[in-house]
Amino acid sequence: MPSYHLNSDNGLPSDHIYSLMTDRNGYLWICTEKGVVTYTGYECKLFSTVDGLPTDDVWGAVEDLHGRIWLAGISNEVGYILNDKYYKAVLKGISGTISPFSLLRYDSGVIFCSPYINGNHITTICIARHDTVFPFTPTQKMLKMRAEDFQIFESPHIF
Numbered sequence: 001m002p003s004y005h006l007n008s009d010n011g012l013p014s015d016h017i018y019s020l021m022t023d024r025n026g027y028l029w030i031c032t033e034k035g036v037v038t039y040t041g042y043e044c045k046l047f048s049t050v051d052g053l054p055t056d057d058v059w060g061a062v063e064d065l066h067g068r069i070w071l072a073g074i075s076n077e078v079g080y081i082l083n084d085k086y087y088k089a090v091l092k093g094i095s096g097t098i099s100p101f102s103l104l105r106y107d108s109g110v111i112f113c114s115p116y117i118n119g120n121h122i123t124t125i126c127i128a129r130h131d132t133v134f135p136f137t138p139t140q141k142m143l144k145m146r147a148e149d150f151q152i153f154e155s156p157h158i159f
Helices: none
Strands: 015-024 028-032 037-040 044-047 060-063 068-073 077-083 085-088 102-106 107-112 123-128 132-136
Touching: 015 060, 028 060, 060 102, 068 102, 068 107, 077 107
Parallel strands: none
Antiparallel strands: 015 028, 028 037, 037 044, 060 068, 068 077, 077 085, 102 107, 107 123, 123 132
């Protein structure tokens, strides 16, 4: 089987690659310091600030169950690509710089951590459902729970 090398000479905006992922169609998503590229096996398509992304410096991507490709990078917003178009997510109870990391598919959305939500330098877990992102805030009852209070279960919808 012949091999093919993608680089800045033949389709990538940069040779600095942060991460890779494949979507449900088998397309390769390449996160770089100059945007995110989708590679179909035949051609590369670049998504950048020209296409509405809040930053070209895209660190990671994850696909949710609806086929949305959520992007991670430092900015004041978070969003996703669906059908070759970028959509800005609605932020509920979140302001300031968002720096999503550890993006994971969770149920029908995604979950990620951010160290800068609402000006705090405390890592916050955020959950994105549909097109809205919410901070997850544990209740006092949850904080007082002991290990034996947790029920362990397996769910086919996680990851």
